[in-house]
Amino acid sequence: MNEKRKIKVGVIFGGRSGEHEVSLMSAQSVMDALNRDKYEVIPIGITRDGRWLTGDVMAALTEGRDTARPAALLPDPKSSALMRVGMQETAPASLTAVTELDVIFPVLHGPYGEDGTVQGLLELAGLPYVGANVVGAAVGMDKAIFKHVMTASGIPVVPWRLALSGKWGRWPSAVLDEIETALSYPVFVKPANLGSSVGISKCKNRAELGAGLDEAAQYDRRIVVEQGIDARELEVSVMGNDDPIASVVGEIRPRREFYDYHAKYLAEPGSEEESELIIPANLPPAVAGKVQALAVQAYRAIDCAGLGRVDLMMDRDTGDLYMNEINTIPGFTRISMYPKLWAASGIPYDELLDRLIGLALERHEVKSGFKSDF
């Protein structure tokens, strides 16, 4: 019997992020779909307070059961083992290898996972991993730097200003004046480094702008204030390393004031508040083609790899397109936009996972070939 060794995939999920729960749902879908004939799946959980766990991690994280033990990956490129950390009170801490890992699939949304931090550890550890590298992940996460990169690449973004929370605390009227001079209401106020619409406000006057800045300042030092536009929200799934491809274009139609946290995660399925996912979006082919081209251009501009869901806005009056953001680890349940757009483009969920793991291994291979001493 010609039995090929299975690829050991470490799936990392949970994490220190407001999107902890979403990550658990995404990771469960990924683990359920990974073909057990090809892959051995090793779950690696991160608690809300940032502790790494191995074992039956899902039960530990979702039901608080005592089914997992402290774990660690070492930043040592000679070791690709998942370690179990012994932390008895009476004995010194010990490390025991649980298993070797061939590739990591980080299914972590938001800060401390989608922002280059975990990617940095995986780089140090010399492990192949799915998705963007450190810089792509970090730029994808940072709404201000992302806009600078877009502008430098000739990709349109809405007019915006950066406000620092420190300055807002000390000279509030100067900050308000500056924003009111540059932009007109409504504006959107966003912490630079969050996701899932957390800390985001739509502000229609000076008082609301002040409240929005207070809110965002609770989450970040840097606050992005954007010109609000009446827009259609378009999303494209992109996949690849050097030759990324784009899916069909999808559209999200929120039924609330905007696509806020409530609309994303709390609206009851089937309720009036539930956002609509339209796949494919109803667009003339030439416009859809332009959206896809912009998505790929933006993906390349931040040096994204593996996967990214690229979100754009289309002004309802003028039809102008604006780049909004790239999510480098987008929602990944079977009903999430990223896999649904691929399914509608002819790539089913399990094949998508195969391709992403292939891309991770390919990128690692290419990187391993470079000189590192000179």
Ligand SMILES: Nc1ncnc2c1ncn2[C@@H]1O[C@H](COP(=O)(O)OP(=O)(O)O)[C@@H](O)[C@H]1O
């Ligand atoms: N400039 C804008 N004009 C109109 N709507 C916006 C604007 N910026 C954000 N929104 C609305 O807010 C939502 C969340 O903003 P987004 O920048 O995508 O943050 P997140 O990273 O949290 O998803 C968008 O999906 C959209 O509904």
Ligand SMILES: [Mg+2]
């Ligand atoms: Mg968004």
